[in-house]
Amino acid sequence: MSAQIIDGQAIADEIRTNIAAEVARFQAQFGYPPGLGVVLVGDNPASAQYVRMKRRACESAGMKSVGHILPASATQAEVEAAVKALNDDPTIHGILVQLPLPPHIDEPTILSMVSLEKDVDGFHPINIGRLAMKGREPLFTPATPTGCMVLLERMGAQLEGANAVVIGRSNIVGMPVALMLMKANATVTVCHSRTRDLPEIVRRADVVIAAIGRPNYVKGNWLKPGAIVIDVGTNQIDDPTAPRGYRYVGDVEVATAQEVAGAITKVPGGVGPMTITLLMQNTLKSAWRSVGATT
Numbered sequence: 001m002s003a004q005i006i007d008g009q010a011i012a013d014e015i016r017t018n019i020a021a022e023v024a025r026f027q028a029q030f031g032y033p034p035g036l037g038v039v040l041v042g043d044n045p046a047s048a049q050y051v052r053m054k055r056r057a058c059e060s061a062g063m064k065s066v067g068h069i070l071p072a073s074a075t076q077a078e079v080e081a082a083v084k085a086l087n088d089d090p091t092i093h094g095i096l097v098q099l100p101l102p103p104h105i106d107e108p109t110i111l112s113m114v115s116l117e118k119d120v121d122g123f124h125p126i127n128i129g130r131l132a133m134k135g136r137e138p139l140f141t142p143a144t145p146t147g148c149m150v151l152l153e154r155m156g157a158q159l160e161g162a163n164a165v166v167i168g169r170s171n172i173v174g175m176p177v178a179l180m181l182m183k184a185n186a187t188v189t190v191c192h193s194r195t196r197d198l199p200e201i202v203r204r205a206d207v208v209i210a211a212i213g214r215p216n217y218v219k220g221n222w223l224k225p226g227a228i229v230i231d232v233g234t235n236q237i238d239d240p241t242a243p244r245g246y247r248y249v250g251d252v253e254v255a256t257a258q259e260v261a262g263a264i265t266k267v268p269g270g271v272g273p274m275t276i277t278l279l280m281q282n283t284l285k286s287a288w289r290s291v292g293a294t295t
Contacts (some may be wrong), residue, residue: 001139002121003229003257003259003260003261003263003264004166004232005092005110005266006043006137006154006155006264006266007271008151008265008269008271008273008274009265009266009270011150011154011273011274012273012274012276013119013273015150015277015281016057016060016280018116019063019280019281019284020060020295022060022284023062023063023284027062028288032064032091032289033062033063034064034093034265034286035063035065035066035089035092035093035283035287036054036058036064036066036092036093036094036095036096036120036256036279036280036283037066037068037086037089037094037095037118038054038067038070038095038097038098039070039079039082039096039097039098039110040050040067040068040098041071041079041098041102041105042072042074042101043071043072044062044294045242047098047100047205048113049097049195051067051069051223051270052096053276054096054129054276054279055067057278057280058283059278060172061280063280063283063284065176066089068082068085070082070088070207074102074225075127076105076106076264079105080110080113083110083114084113085168086118087113087114087115087118088277090116090290092118093118093283093286093287093290094283094287095115095119095120096121096279097110097114098122098214099123099170099172105168110221111125111126112124117286117289118286120140120279120283121136121140121142121143121279122141122142122143122146122282123172124177126138128171131176131180131183137206141173141180142173142174143274143275143278143279143282144173144177144215144232145173145176145177145180145247146180146210147275148173148177148180148271148278149180149184150274151230151265151270151274152228152230153178155263155265157206157228159184159185159207160184160249161186161187162206163186163187163204163206164181164188164189164205164206164208164209165191165205165207165208166189166190166191166209166211167191167192167198167208167211167217167218167251168194168211168251169190169191170211173211173232173245174190174192174209176213177211178190178262186207189201189205199219199221202218202223202224204220205223205224205227206224206227207222207227207229208227208252209226209230210229210230210232210233210251211233211251212251213233213251214251215233215249215251216249216251216252216253217233217236217249217253218251218253218263219256220253220255220257220259220260221260222258223257224260225260226260227260227261227262228262228263229252229257229264229265230265230270231250231251231264231265231267231270231271232250233249233250233251233252233267233273235248235251236248247279248267248268250265250267250270252267254267258274
């Protein structure tokens with residue numbers, strides 16, 4: 001068996017074409033574009049690069065993009081002030097606080113400060129709480145988990161009644177995507193660093209979401225033949241043959257997984273482009289909602 005490669009970039013490009021058309025329609029109707037505000041604290045290279053990618057993607061679609069870039073030494077009050085400024089700006093429809101924040105910043109307080117109506121990254125406690133409750137729907141769902149779900153949908157995954165294993169329990173990916181899979185009526189097992197007999201648990205899964213942040217961690221012989229594998233990991237490893245001396249790999253050992261899985265995402269080019277795209281889509285959704293429209 002040779003797994004089908006899930007090209008997240010191609011799917012994201014298709015969605016972004018539709019987003020750009022909707023942004024143009026919004027601009028023509030109201031005279032200003034949807035706006036995304038970003039708060040970045042510190043000098044983490046991966047976070048800085050990700051913010052640059054998000055801003056470029058928004059601008060290429062015609063969206064307004066505003067950044068509050070603060071040093072790692074920024075105080076709690078300074079970070080709170082940046083969030084408040086974006087909350088108070090009527091031209092900003094979505095706010096992204098880039099995680100992780102430095103250790104001295106109270107992350108829960110910062111995330112709870114983001115206006116619920118502008119929480120396009122879906123991390124406000126109320127949005128997460130609604131995601132966890134039956135019969136409740138959040139205004140927004142987190143971009144990366146939502147990207148995973150869109151990829152599964154595009155692959156025709158039958159989630160109702162399926163066994164799904166999520167490897168990783170972070171607030172950013174693992175827990176939200178597990179909640180979303182449960183809402184789709186999958187039977188979900190959340191695994192983590194203290195899970196016993198992890199390979200045996202993974203072998204029972206029809207769908208595997210790997211989000212543990214360890215390069216090449218999940219091996220092909222852990223997988224059930226034909227399983228759909230969504231690899232969220234983006235790990236930098238040394239590679240003297242690469243132009244920069246390093247390359248990026250996922251949490252799944254792709255060489256062995258391709259021989260067993262039915263489908264697997266590319267890394268890079270799988271979940272990453274979907275994350276940015278769904279963030280843009282949420283910002284557009286917020287813009288329409290701000291003028292009393294749903295589309």
